[in-house]
Amino acid sequence: MHLQTVARRKKRFAGPLASWSEGSTKRALFEFVRSVTTRGSVDFVPAPDRIAAFDDDGTLWVDSPLCVQAYFLLDRVTERIKHDRALAADPDVVSLLDRDLGALQAMDRRRIVELVTRVHAGLTTEELEEIARDWLTSATHPHLGRPFTQCVYQPMRELMDHLRTSGFTLYVATGAGVEFVRAVSETLYRVPKANVIGSWSKTRFVERDGRAVLETLPEVESFDDREAKASNIALHVGRRPILACGSSDGDLAMLRYAQGGPGRRMMLLLHHDDGERELPYDRSSRTDRLGEGLDEACARGWTVVSVKHDFASVFPSSR
Amino acid sequence: MHLQTVARRKKRFAGPLASWSEGSTKRALFEFVRSVTTRGSVDFVPAPDRIAAFDDDGTLWVDSPLCVQAYFLLDRVTERIKHDRALAADPDVVSLLDRDLGALQAMDRRRIVELVTRVHAGLTTEELEEIARDWLTSATHPHLGRPFTQCVYQPMRELMDHLRTSGFTLYVATGAGVEFVRAVSETLYRVPKANVIGSWSKTRFVERDGRAVLETLPEVESFDDREAKASNIALHVGRRPILACGSSDGDLAMLRYAQGGPGRRMMLLLHHDDGERELPYDRSSRTDRLGEGLDEACARGWTVVSVKHDFASVFPSSR
Numbered sequence: 001m002h003l004q005t006v007a008r009r010k011k012r013f014a015g016p017l018a019s020w021s022e023g024s025t026k027r028a029l030f031e032f033v034r035s036v037t038t039r040g041s042v043d044f045v046p047a048p049d050r051i052a053a054f055d056d057d058g059t060l061w062v063d064s065p066l067c068v069q070a071y072f073l074l075d076r077v078t079e080r081i082k083h084d085r086a087l088a089a090d091p092d093v094v095s096l097l098d099r100d101l102g103a104l105q106a107m108d109r110r111r112i113v114e115l116v117t118r119v120h121a122g123l124t125t126e127e128l129e130e131i132a133r134d135w136l137t138s139a140t141h142p143h144l145g146r147p148f149t150q151c152v153y154q155p156m157r158e159l160m161d162h163l164r165t166s167g168f169t170l171y172v173a174t175g176a177g178v179e180f181v182r183a184v185s186e187t188l189y190r191v192p193k194a195n196v197i198g199s200w201s202k203t204r205f206v207e208r209d210g211r212a213v214l215e216t217l218p219e220v221e222s223f224d225d226r227e228a229k230a231s232n233i234a235l236h237v238g239r240r241p242i243l244a245c246g247s248s249d250g251d252l253a254m255l256r257y258a259q260g261g262p263g264r265r266m267m268l269l270l271h272h273d274d275g276e277r278e279l280p281y282d283r284s285s286r287t288d289r290l291g292e293g294l295d296e297a298c299a300r301g302w303t304v305v306s307v308k309h310d311f312a313s314v315f316p317s318s319r
Numbered sequence: 320m321h322l323q324t325v326a327r328r329k330k331r332f333a334g335p336l337a338s339w340s341e342g343s344t345k346r347a348l349f350e351f352v353r354s355v356t357t358r359g360s361v362d363f364v365p366a367p368d369r370i371a372a373f374d375d376d377g378t379l380w381v382d383s384p385l386c387v388q389a390y391f392l393l394d395r396v397t398e399r400i401k402h403d404r405a406l407a408a409d410p411d412v413v414s415l416l417d418r419d420l421g422a423l424q425a426m427d428r429r430r431i432v433e434l435v436t437r438v439h440a441g442l443t444t445e446e447l448e449e450i451a452r453d454w455l456t457s458a459t460h461p462h463l464g465r466p467f468t469q470c471v472y473q474p475m476r477e478l479m480d481h482l483r484t485s486g487f488t489l490y491v492a493t494g495a496g497v498e499f500v501r502a503v504s505e506t507l508y509r510v511p512k513a514n515v516i517g518s519w520s521k522t523r524f525v526e527r528d529g530r531a532v533l534e535t536l537p538e539v540e541s542f543d544d545r546e547a548k549a550s551n552i553a554l555h556v557g558r559r560p561i562l563a564c565g566s567s568d569g570d571l572a573m574l575r576y577a578q579g580g581p582g583r584r585m586m587l588l589l590h591h592d593d594g595e596r597e598l599p600y601d602r603s604s605r606t607d608r609l610g611e612g613l614d615e616a617c618a619r620g621w622t623v624v625s626v627k628h629d630f631a632s633v634f635p636s637s638r
Contacts, residue, residue: 125553169513211579212576214576231522231533235519236513237513238448238497238498238511238512239513260531
């Protein structure tokens with residue numbers, strides 16, 4: 001709380017990246033942005049090519065002990081199983097209903113997306129986004145005790161703002177469902193819905209009361225993780241990011257893809273090493289999320305961002 | 320030629336839509352844009368929701384007697400079959416090599432996209448875009464005798480400009496390959512590559528010389544036509560278009576999807592009824608392209624744009 005107050009005071013005077021601690025990471029961020037935006041610099045990148053891609057879970061908002069969409073699923077599945085006996089018998093759903101945290105943490109992320117898809121099948125894409133928005137703007141994180149809309153990383157929002165004012169176009173590339181993140185991307189991150197790339201389900205084009213809608217089907221068409229994250233960025237953007245930021249092994253392909261282009265690039269890997277201001281998770285506790293990542297960051301010269309050392313404050317101040 | 324000269328002169332004085340003939344269609348376009356952009360109007364639409372989607376083949380550029388990508392394929396396949404005997408034996412490829420116009424016109428559009436994918440498999444998405452750009456900026460339309468970059472409909476470009484200056488965000492939604500259209504979308508239409516939605520192939524994430532690339536595989540992942548066109552717009556944009564413009568039965572789902580949203584919308588169907596200034600194609604000659612469209616436009620109250628009556632000039636002037 002003290003740190004946040006300091007950060008808030010500093011922000012009034014300190015310009016961009018106020019919630020970042022002084023140090024090599026913050027300097028590197030400023031230096032990168034300056035080098036690619038300074039006309040005449042050898043690293044200069046024209047504005048249309050200034051693409052930045054951010055993972056969401058664990059990068060822009062909290063991902064621990066469960067990803068945000070898992071909490072959404074917890075709330076939604078209780079309602080749904082009343083009408084779907086087969087779903088109630090699914091072992092993963094049993095873990096959900098038992099609130100078995102260990103089992104839920106071990107659950108494959110793809111499986112969570114599949115269950116969200118299954119639970120909401122038959123809704124239109126627009127209805128799904130609306131339900132997600134209602135939930136995201138009213139629910140509270142059970143472990144952190146703050147609204148989910150306040151579980152975003154303030155330093156990352158400031159980095160996004162700094163990039164945006166420097167002529168970058170920002171994308172969120174998330175393993176979560178695209179409608180789920182679009183529901184709040186404009187208010188939380190100022191990222192237009194069109195710039196959210198996520199997992200998506202098959203849909204069926206139907207008319208309801210003479211009005212065309214897209215009904216979601218209980219089948220994941222693309223799980224936007226690992227290699228798919230790189231190919232979906234190519235599909236949606238048509239340009240390689242020159243800056244990419246992730247926090248788990250699911251982001252490594254995206255980071256490699258960003259690095260594979262010509263000219264100056266910046267790859268960031270957020271390391272959750274702060275067990276006091278948030279719940280810690282790294283290779284000891286969450287091997288599925290960040291196993292090879294730290295080694296790869298080291299081998300490839302990526303910038304590891306430490307929550308503990310680089311974030312002066314973690315979350316937005318409550319006012 | 321006379322008409323084009325007149326149009327060019329008029330454009331200097333006449334403001335937007337100079338290449339459109341005076342009449343009910345031009346008035347309707349102006350009226351629609353005015354109504355959704357006038358603050359206080361019951362039809363007012365905030366800028367982020369001003370989404371317009373345009374088909375490409377037959378809507379923004381010429382599609383007759385063959386689609387542009389078919390000419391690309393004709394040139395590319397000749398080179399490719401030297402190394403691919405199985406491809407040379409494919410009956411559709413035989414039609415291509417025979418320059419059998421009737422067979423090529425009857426060929427399913429999906430098949431053309433599949434053959435383009437097959438011919439270019441193994442290239443990276445970036446290489447494919449580069450090859451398409453080289454070709455598109457150097458090849459000449461064999462029947463019209465003008466560069467392909469001059470085979471765009473000038474009135475449509477002016478409509479896009481008018482929408483853009485009125486705060487609209489424009490998308491091209493094409494059945495052609497996404498890399499193919501991205502290769503020229505920024506120069507021809509001023510539409511950013513990220514705003515091109517098209518057909519796409521499966522890709523494989525690989526490293527070449529330590530550099531991550533996306534290699535295309537010989538399999539179409541999504542053929543962006545009919546119902547897929549609507550669902551791919553939802554996937555890429557996250558908002559329904561309030562204006563959609565197409566020219567074939569493959570666009571009807573997109574037009575219905577645009578119409579299905581709340582508030583004022585505009586659906587345009589381009590009718591190629593001018594056999595003098597371009598090659599004519601409608602239900603008599605190209606049943607596969609515009610069969611139900613005209614009836615549906617009438618039944619649903621869409622605006623039919625007549626090349627003959629609504630386009631004062633068709634193509635850009637050569638200077």
